[in-house]
Amino acid sequence: MNNHDKIRKVAIIGYNRIPFARANTAYAKVGNQDMMIAALNGLIDKYKLKGKLLGEVAGGAVIKHTYDSNLIRECVMKTSLDPATPACDLQQACDTGIESAIYIANKIALGQIESGIAGGVDSISDIPMAVSENLRKILLDARQEKSLGGKIKQFFKLRPKDFTPLVPRNEESQTGLSMGGHTEITAKYYKISREDQDNLALKSHLNMSKAYDEGFFDDMITPFQGLDKDNNLRRDSTIEKLAKLPPAFDKTNGTLTAGNSTPLTDGASCILLASEEWAKEQGLPILAYITFAEVAAIEYVKNQQNLLLAPLFAASRMLDKAGLTLQDFDYYEIHEAFAAQVLATLKIWESPELSKELGLKKSLGAIDRNKLNVKGSSLAAAHPFAATGGRIIGVMAKLLNEKGSGRGFISICAAGGQGITMIIEK
Known part of the structure; x- marks a missing residue:
């Protein structure tokens, strides 16, 4: 069948995520790969995708280490999906997960693939830290030196302040504001x-x-690291408790607080998208359409x-x-x-x-x-x-x-x- 002459409907077949956790709590010892693999494995188990060759998996993280440069493909390889399933990383800040869904959906609509997974993950607990610019330059110069003496000479240029790590800052580079x-x-x-x-x-x-x-x-959440619910949820929250919280950004005249703003968080999610034909072949119900x-x-x-x-x-x-x-x-x-x-x-x-x-x-x-x-x-x-x-x-x-x-x-x-x-x- 030639699918190039029409736009096909894109079905949402399934969903899965791990509970979301406030930074430096339940997921303090795990990173992006661990969380994304857990979310994917939950989806795979739920919809019997073990060994299946899917069209593509797309997703990403806003904050990731250099060794996470091929994050989603590495995660796919560590699941039970057919290892021939391709994958790619996308990143558009907080839109990353939904942008990934659009990417997969468009390929299904155009007949390029029959099925795919879109998702996203972020660990604030496992935040990458960079070295200072002066330390980076000295280390690079030392690598170019041929002799041990030359390398040591470069290291003598280091000063205590050069060892201060650089933590990513939660701010817009164009304005300097968070x-x-x-x-x-x-x-x-x-x-x-x-x-x-x-x-x-x-x-x-x-x-x-x-x-x-x-x-x-x-049926939407796979327990992970001892959590089975989002640990930011406050069942005992009241308007009186929220009213007592101090401003978080403008300490003098502000109205935004820790209670009416989202906290820094760790977590992963994914959704299964497909053509109607693929869903029927797999015996999977269609939940809705994008x-x-x-x-x-x-x-x-x-x-x-x-x-x-x-x-x-x-x-x-x-x-x-x-x-x-x-x-x-x-x-x-x-x-x-x-x-x-x-x-x-x-x-x-x-x-x-x-x-x-x-x-x-x-x-x-x-x-x-x-x-x-x-x-x-x-x-x-x-x-x-x-x-x-x-x-x-x-x-x-x-x-x-x-x-x-x-x-x-x-x-x-x-x-x-x-x-x-x-x-x-x-």
């Missing part, structure tokens, strides 16, 4: 109150607690309040292409990097004036907030950068499959002023 620092500006610019941020955070924890109690996550996706970027150096608002542009373009309105959805999943960023997104959608000021053609209108992040989201689960996309796609696919029909809207923001939106349908 993501939280930018979002604090967003909260002030769009007048997002501390009370509203705390209420959104509380709802995320309450929704996720209820989802765990109802067994929603039972039908539209859009990537966008935004200027955030001069307009520092914009860092996490690129999905607003992605959503507008995507909905135009799909011929849909923002109200045509049964569920909405908006990545909760910060409560303030979610609330700013909703406020801009609802305001023709703010939409015009941002440069949007029109406001998209209000959504039913009872349909938003109904099983909790990143403020409760936490946020291992590259793994969040897989978690959110998995949740949306399961929601639609359980409902039996409908549409889901996904929005994920990312560092570097980027963002992705996606439509999933059943």
